[in-house]
Amino acid sequence: GDSVTQTEGQVTVSESKSLIINCTYSATSIAYPNLFWYVRYPGEGLQLLLKVITAGQKGSSRGFEATYNKETTSFHLQKASVQESDSAVYYCALSDRGNNYAQGLTFGLGTRVSVFP
Amino acid sequence: GALVYQYPRRTICKSGTSMRMECQAVGFQATSVAWYRQSPQKTFELIALSTVNSAIKYEQNFTQEKFPISHPNLSFSSMTVLNAYLEDRGLYLCGARDPGSSAETLYFGSGTRLTVL
Numbered sequence: 001g002d003s004v005t006q007t008e009g010q011v012t013v014s015e016s017k018s019l020i021i022n023c024t025y026s027a028t029s030i031a032y033p034n035l036f037w038y039v040r041y042p043g044e045g046l047q048l049l050l051k052v053i054t055a056g057q058k059g060s061s062r063g064f065e066a067t068y069n070k071e072t073t074s075f076h077l078q079k080a081s082v083q084e085s086d087s088a089v090y091y092c093a094l095s096d097r098g099n100n101y102a103q104g105l106t107f108g109l110g111t112r113v114s115v116f117p
Numbered sequence: 118g119a120l121v122y123q124y125p126r127r128t129i130c131k132s133g134t135s136m137r138m139e140c141q142a143v144g145f146q147a148t149s150v151a152w153y154r155q156s157p158q159k160t161f162e163l164i165a166l167s168t169v170n171s172a173i174k175y176e177q178n179f180t181q182e183k184f185p186i187s188h189p190n191l192s193f194s195s196m197t198v199l200n201a202y203l204e205d206r207g208l209y210l211c212g213a214r215d216p217g218s219s220a221e222t223l224y225f226g227s228g229t230r231l232t233v234l
Contacts, residue, residue, distance in 0.1 A: 038225075045123065045227035046161075046210060091160070104151045104163040105212070105223060 002027050006092045006108035013082055014116055021077040021111045023066075023092035033094040035068055035075045036105065041088045049077075049090070087115045119145045119215045123226025130201050131234050137197040138229040140211035146191040147213035151223060152184070156207040164209075167194060198231065206233045 006023040013019050027033040037049040037059075050059035055070040066077045075092060092108040120143040130136045140150060149168045153161040165175040167188040175181060188194045194213075198205055208230050212223035 036222075043227075045121075046212070046225035048222060048224070051222060104153075104166050105161075106163075107153075107161040109160045 002029070002033070002094060002096060002106040004092050004094055004106055004108035006090075007111045008109055010112040010114060012114045012116065015084055016081050019077075019079045019082045019086070019113065021090055021092075021113070023075045023077065023108060025073050025075060025092070025094050027094060027096060030096050032070060033096050035066070036093040036095070037064070037066055037075075037077050038091045038093060038107075039088045040091070040110075046091065082113075082115045084115045084117060087113055089113070119143075119213075119218070119224045121147075121211065121213050121224045121226040123211050123229060125229055126227060127230045127232070129232045129234060132202055133200055135197055135199045136201060136231065137195055138209055138211075139195045140193070140213065140226050142192045142213040142224070145213075145215040145217060145224075147194070148191065148216045149214040150186075150188055150194040151212045151214070152186065152194075152196050153210045153212065154207050155210070156204075159207075161210065164196070201231065201233045203233050206231050 003026045007021045032055045034053045036051045038046045039049045040046050050061040052059040052068040055068050058067040064079045066075050089110045089112045091110045093105045095105050122141045128136050151166045152164040155161045163176045164179045167173045186196045208228045210225050210228045212225045
């Protein structure tokens with residue numbers, strides 16, 4: 001089946017420093033799935049951070065960027081300068097659009113980001 | 118904007134009893150609702166996908182007999198955990214699809230955290 005592998009565990013970074021969370025994917029039934037980053041802030045539900053549906057394109061939101069790289073099957077999340085408010089758990093996910101969403105989203109394990117002043 | 122309300126936020130039930138959680142979409146018509154569970158130390162697992170005018174599709178290891186779902190209209194869905202036991206504890210999320218958005222975007226509620234005593 002489909003799978004998503006992302007930087008595991010916790011990442012600690014100082015405020016104003018850069019952040020990268022690695023994500024690679026494997027979609028067994030379709031070559032180019034839709035790719036997403038979701039974020040969960042403390043005490044809140046999952047929120048869509050950004051999405052990219054076309055290979056080769058870049059998505060961006062709230063200073064975060066991720067590029068859909070079909071050669072390396074990756075969708076790494078980056079931010080040049082993080083803030084304390086970026087402390088959250090980030091989830092990489094894919095959907096198999098070939099089945100018109102019949103299979104829902106497949107999530108990675110999540111990466112907890114802690115930003116210190 | 119598209120919002121999804123999920124309640125209760127937290128619930129505690131005795132082993133062998135049942136509990137029901139509800140999900141309400143506001144601002145859009147939820148043609149599909151996906152229910153997920155995040156067990157301790159795991160990522161989000163899809164329990165089932167409910168699409169209006171179609172049968173509810175349960176993933177492997179999840180059954181209607183254990184997790185009955187109701188999706189009576191385009192703004193509401195509920196799921197019950199029957200005969201809950203320790204292995205059912207975790208965070209349950211409902212995600213509703215906004216057909217007006219691209220890439221099968223799911224909007225999630227804040228989750229229901231289930232503790233089983």
